[in-house]
Amino acid sequence: MRDGDLSRTVCLRQGLWTEDLRTPPEQECSNGSLILLAVVLWRTFLPKMLAPSRTHIVRMKLLKVKTSRFRAVIEKCGKPEVYTLWQKPKTDRHFQSLLKNNRVMTIRPSEAGTDFGVVGFCEEKAARYLAFPKSLKRFEGERIAGIDWTLVQS
Numbered sequence: 001m002r003d004g005d006l007s008r009t010v011c012l013r014q015g016l017w018t019e020d021l022r023t024p025p026e027q028e029c030s031n032g033s034l035i036l037l038a039v040v041l042w043r044t045f046l047p048k049m050l051a052p053s054r055t056h057i058v059r060m061k062l063l064k065v066k067t068s069r070f071r072a073v074i075e076k077c078g079k080p081e082v083y084t085l086w087q088k089p090k091t092d093r094h095f096q097s098l099l100k101n102n103r104v105m106t107i108r109p110s111e112a113g114t115d116f117g118v119v120g121f122c123e124e125k126a127a128r129y130l131a132f133p134k135s136l137k138r139f140e141g142e143r144i145a146g147i148d149w150t151l152v153q154s
Helices: 031-050 054-063 070-077 093-100
Strands: 067-069 081-083 104-109 115-119 128-131 143-145
Parallel strands (some): 067 143
Antiparallel strands (some): 081 128, 104 115, 104 128, 115 143
16 A cells, blocks of 8 residues: 555456355345345335324324314304313313313314314313303314414403
8 A cells, every 4th residue: 555556456346246256255145135135125114114094094084074164163152261171071070061062172283283173072182172152063073273262262
């Protein structure tokens, strides 16, 4: 490596190993078979990793549901109040009576950052609950869009 032209003494070969060449020590397979192995593993396991999980399927179904506006719900059922769960829902008698009378709406955050409502009780960490003075039965199974927090009594 000192004074001398190394290009005449060192032969470099790029590409796959061939049969007439010796394989380097401790190498069990050629570069070509390693690439083939990587492609086979990629084709086998990547589609399973990219397959939609159950949560994506639920979100897709939810978007196909009929949508109502929050203002229309307020016009038919009155101004709601925010209901805070201080105890477990099953032990809260007032909350249970609201559920039986279909007067509870769960406000859920979406991935886009906007809130939407679902009639009934859905227990989630980021969910908020509204209690309405009248029944929400006519809006059951619908997605309530356009939540305006200024219309909610605090």
